[in-house]
Amino acid sequence: MSGKNSVAGKVGLDPTLPDVELTLQGKTYHLAYDFNAICQANNATGINLLDSILGDITAISLRGLLWAALLPDNPEMTIEEAGKLIMLRDIKAVREAVVTAWFASLPEVKPGEAKARS
Amino acid sequence: MVCFAARGETGGSQGSELKEHPSLKESIAPLWAAAIYELHLTAEAFYSLTPSQFALLVEAHRKHLEHDEMIQAYTTAAIINYSMGAPESPAQPLLFMPSYREATGTEPAKPKMTADDVIDWQARVAQLAAELKQGHGPTLDRINANGKQ
Numbered sequence: 001m002s003g004k005n006s007v008a009g010k011v012g013l014d015p016t017l018p019d020v021e022l023t024l025q026g027k028t029y030h031l032a033y034d035f036n037a038i039c040q041a042n043n044a045t046g047i048n049l050l051d052s053i054l055g056d057i058t059a060i061s062l063r064g065l066l067w068a069a070l071l072p073d074n075p076e077m078t079i080e081e082a083g084k085l086i087m088l089r090d091i092k093a094v095r096e097a098v099v100t101a102w103f104a105s106l107p108e109v110k111p112g113e114a115k116a117r118s
Numbered sequence: 119m120v121c122f123a124a125r126g127e128t129g130g131s132q133g134s135e136l137k138e139h140p141s142l143k144e145s146i147a148p149l150w151a152a153a154i155y156e157l158h159l160t161a162e163a164f165y166s167l168t169p170s171q172f173a174l175l176v177e178a179h180r181k182h183l184e185h186d187e188m189i190q191a192y193t194t195a196a197i198i199n200y201s202m203g204a205p206e207s208p209a210q211p212l213l214f215m216p217s218y219r220e221a222t223g224t225e226p227a228k229p230k231m232t233a234d235d236v237i238d239w240q241a242r243v244a245q246l247a248a249e250l251k252q253g254h255g256p257t258l259d260r261i262n263a264n265g266k267q
Binding site: 009016017018032033034035036038039042048050051072104105106107108 | 140141145168170171174
């Protein structure tokens with residue numbers, strides 16, 4: 001069913017997916033976290049994104065989180081390739097993009113629900 | 119699997135850490151089960167969804183259940199309200215829509231019995247029991263008369 005012009009599952013085109021762009025080394029990447037990426041992030045960094053993303057993000061965990069967020073759009077990318085994309089000057093942008101992509105991948109919490117869960 | 123909060127920590131009770139911070143398996147297992155069992159997704163389809171997309175599907179599924187429930191609730195209420203033993207105040211379909219009530223937090227108004235109502239009801243039951251024992255009485259006659267009609 002997924003033809004040439006299909007938007008289904010394509011990060012940046014599919015309106016149900018987060019639209020978070022990150023330009024690294026002249027190339028623009030689209031970031032999103034699906035459940036597959038969440039599991040890969042957990043394996044690579046030990047971070048359970050379904051529990052919390054808050055806390056200190058180390059260089060290793062940032063690489064793992066970026067790699068996982070890149071996977072939906074770049075399924076063939078390895079964690080080493082993701083690591084090579086991160087330059088020292090880009091760390092702040094990568095961190096912000098990763099956090100933004102994560103929260104954009106979460107369902108919107110209605111005010112009443114937030115109160116009920118807390 | 120290592121929890122985020124426990125990262126970098128050595129020793130300590132992993133059990134207590136897990137209690138505060140569930141592992142990914144604990145977090146994802148109920149979602150996976152709902153995806154496979156309720157939404158009839160394949161595991162592959164589930165893992166390719168973002169949590170946001172999954173929530174949209176769950177919401178759509180909930181609305182579908184509510185719609186099914188609504189059809190059955192209207193039928194049930196109609197059967198009750200047009201039956202030979204129809205209640206004085208008609209049964210509302212909302213009574214038979216638990217998913218809708220749960221989602222909206224609306225509970226149908228229940229008829230409230232006062233203390234006098236309870237005493238009156240108990241007295242009538244006692245009266246009927248006594249008449250049944252004797253084999254005759256005004257309440258029993260009324261019931262018999264209704265049965266003959």
